[in-house]
Amino acid sequence: MPQIHHGPRSGAFAYSLEQANPGPSRAGLGSASTRRWPLWLARFATLGALVAACWGAQEALGDAKGREMLFMSVLTCTVLFALFLLWAYEASNKAGKIPRSRAARAAMTFGASCVAVGVFLAGAQADAVHALTKVAHRPRPLLPVADGADRPGIHHDQVPLLPRFSAKMSGATQAPVSLVFLGSGADLLEEFGNAGWHAADRVTPRTAVRACARGLLNRPYPTAPVFPSFLEGKLHDVAFQRTDAGGSSRRRHHVRWWLTDFTCEGKQVWVATASYDAGVGLGRIFPMPIHHIDPDIDAERDYIVRSLTASGRLRVTQEVRITQPMTGRNAAGDSFYTQGTAFVLA
Secondary structure (H helix, E strand, O other), X not given: OOEEEEOOOOOOEEEEOOOOOOOOOHHHHHHHHHHHHHHHHHHHHHHHHHHHHHHHHHHHOOOHHHHHHHHHHHHHHHHHHHHHHHHHHHHHHHHOOOOOOHHHHHHHHXXXXXXXXXXXXXXXXXXXXXXXXXXXXXXXXXXXXXXXXXXXXXXXXXHHHOOOEEEOOOOOEEEEOOEEEEOOHHHHHHHHHHOOOEEOOOOOHHHHHHHHHHHHHOOOOOOOOOOOOXXXXXXXXXXXXXXXOOOOOOOEEEEEEEEEEEEEOOEEEEEEEEEEEEEEEEOOOOOOEEEEEXXXXXXXXXXXXXXXXXXXXXXXXXXXXXXOOEEEEOOOOOEEEEOOEEEEEO
């Protein structure tokens, strides 16, 4: 039976469980065997999966598409494994338990670092070619400011229906929407192209390595991929960038656009967030080379508006309130501040 022993100090107790060792028995051996069969089943299943993976890899290496699919499958498994390690890391912190094994702690730290790479490579969906013909599946019309106006605008009662904040992969909010465009994807690409902006490349292993190399060497890369951002769970549809005089890829103006489910006077409604990459350095969250933004994101919004309206083809039809003046941090840990308004372009 368990016994409680008094400790050496008054009022203190030292607890110990003293139980007799029952020794091995047929029932005990049987129950142990019963408990161990799921472990052996898992081992055989893992061995079978490895054999199947080796056979599939051998078959996939025969052609270019197979090699690309194999690479993406390995990358996906690595990212999922890294996410699992990050979840385990956060769960252990919340529970107040630190893994005893140094290898386990190192694995969790490695997983947290891999998540940054996985989030970066997840931007492969953003593509200017797809944005060219993309349309909302179930468009919802917004009321205009006034019927028959020279330029379309969104009624002030309908503005709260628009998406307001971009988000990190974890769901935490980032910068608010600062630009709204009324028109098709082809119109958006045409206006930015005429203003001297470049659509960002799709994120692939090749473009990712090239962007890191050009940034470290301070070489130009006008169409470098941008860090992925999310709006209501959707990755940005297209991103544009423009470098300062000299063409350094370390400093660039860039803006990310999302197609919403809304229309206004028959025109598609796009929303965007903008920021200026002021330089390259190590991330504040993960120790990897990334761009750091200038905190005044309203100044970048104003720069984009000036560049797009210089030709006279586009005009600012209204300024709408998205949120109250605020400060925050982006996915890289950089701080920003804004007055919380957005310009509507049409």
